[in-house]
Amino acid sequence: MCGIVGGVTNKDITALLLEGLNRLEYRGYDSSGLIVLSKNNSFDRIRSVGKVRNLENILKAREQKISGNIGIAHTRWATHGEPSIDNAHPHISMNSVSLVHNGIIENYIDLKNEQLNRGYSFSSETDTEVIAHAIDFAMKSCNTLISSVQLAIKSFSGSYGLGVISSKYPDQIIATRKGSPLVIGIGTNGNYIASDQMALLSVTKEFIFLEEGDVAEIKIDKITIYDLNGNLVVRPIKISMLKAGSVDLGNYDHFMQKEIFEQPQAIRDTLESRITNDSIVISAFGFKAEKKFNKVKQVQIIACGSSYNAGLVAKYWLEDIAKIPCNVEVASEYRYRRPIILNDTLFVTLSQSGETADTVEALKAAKIINCNICTLCITNSAESSLTRLSDLTFLTHAGPEIGVASTKAFTTQLVSLALLACSIGKLQNTINRSQEKSIINGLKKLPGLIHKALHQEEKIKKLATRFQNKNSALFLGRGTMHAIAMEGALKLKEISYIHAEAYPAGELKHGPIALIDKDMPVIAIAPNDELLEKLKSNLQEVKSRGSQMIVFEDENSLIEPMEAMEVISITSNVGRITAPIIFTIPLQLLSYHVALSKGTDVDRPRNLAKSVTVE
The missing domain is CATH 3.40.50.10490 (Glucose-6-phosphate isomerase like protein; domain 1)
Incomplete structure (x- = not known):
């Protein structure tokens, strides 16, 4: 939910932190803040309640400008504690550790009581402050910042994406994730972290997507990553296809307005290379898709919000057109009950970001209940938790969607689900060649029909x-x-x-x-x-x-x-x-x-x- 951005560079980091916060504001806007290590290795922090522009106005009004080569920043969606200056990130412990956090520490009450007994004090109502204190305490027995973080996170239950800096180690950021997304950006003037690659498009196109449990030490000229078990690992570098201008407003008043009018093109992009000679390319769902779809006897769709509504539409299509049973459930409920999942079930997850926590956890639970099911995610994010967890992936190609209310992500999900229903029906002979061609012709007309509706x-x-x-x-x-x-x-x-x-x-x-x-x-x-x-x-x-x-x-x-x-x-x-x-x-x-x-x-x-x- 919250947005994280940070970096270690050979330039002043402040402007980049603000730019990143503006690009990440869709992830939360209850409060925001940033912190840099100044030249004398002391923390210089500023925080504000409300939108990022409030933080910018405070920065502009300051007589003494914030400046430094290493820093982290955060825009918050409140979980523990109301939106306030004290609850805003970054948080500091003992003037030695500062961090930003996306996620929820479920055992923070127990940790807080332990830390109070150790003499730590608390200035906020957040669960995040216990993380800072835990890392500071770990530093007393560890001789590196990364080992301190590795030790501290062992005591956490819940989810986290963390960016950590220390006045004692002024040349690095530690990044780690469990259940919350985090990427590393590789630039010519330094290296960076963010919860979304969009925050860093102005400085890099090269990204490393951290895996679950990874802990990374990020310096200006070196990145070192350890996995969940503490083993040194090398994660692949991916080149982003996103363009910096794609996350700008252009001539529109709001992102939602822009994204509504982008739907004809988003649907064209979603259909591109998925149809050839008036026939659906089933391998667009993955190279094993044809074999898997042939065996499917029922479909289970799991999603939240608008994606759930898209799933309800697909239920009609799958049962009416493909003649295959389909169930649709809200992920936040599904993950906490004990469902019966039959063999030969196609388990479909829908999520614009591919990081929706309830949907990710529902998928994990389903794979434990029945390891023989085939899993498919339909998402707008190529490097997401759902794509890594799923057997098959279908990307909607909607492009960046910044407005909180889903528009083009929803309609491209519907197009993707239509292709899925047609693919299964085609393979199982419940849809004949004439019906397939009719469906495809209808989908091809969609951009023009939507343009007319607009x-x-x-x-x-x-x-x-x-x-x-x-x-x-x-x-x-x-x-x-x-x-x-x-x-x-x-x-x-x-x-x-x-x-x-x-x-x-x-x-x-x-x-x-x-x-x-x-x-x-x-x-x-x-x-x-x-x-x-x-x-x-x-x-x-x-x-x-x-x-x-x-x-x-x-x-x-x-x-x-x-x-x-x-x-x-x-x-x-x-x-x-x-x-x-x-x-x-x-x-x-x-x-x-x-x-x-x-x-x-x-x-x-x-x-x-x-x-x-x-x-």
């Missing part, structure tokens, strides 16, 4: 003003559109703070219809499918209760407008795979413009972070 932005923008004084909203859909309605409700509540719920339209009379009155706006999705006439009846039920309604329709659905009902045609005559993807677009635009009308922070909504790397 042209409705001005109409949607006007409708969004109706929500300015609303506190609740109801989303309705049937079939796959129920999951899309869930995604629309999630987007609205995430960035506008309006309470929103989604229901299958046929469930209205079983309870939710009691909520409907003139103050409850209802948003419905009306594709031209076999459930259309039933949906029209449901809309009549809503309208007779006096609700204000917005209906996004296929122009062939021919929804008859009524008083206080706005009908907007989004697309025309699309199929059961392309329809859910296209109808996602107006719901994203509606949420975006409602949030603008209410004056909320679109890209960084309160209490949320992009990559949920803690439980």
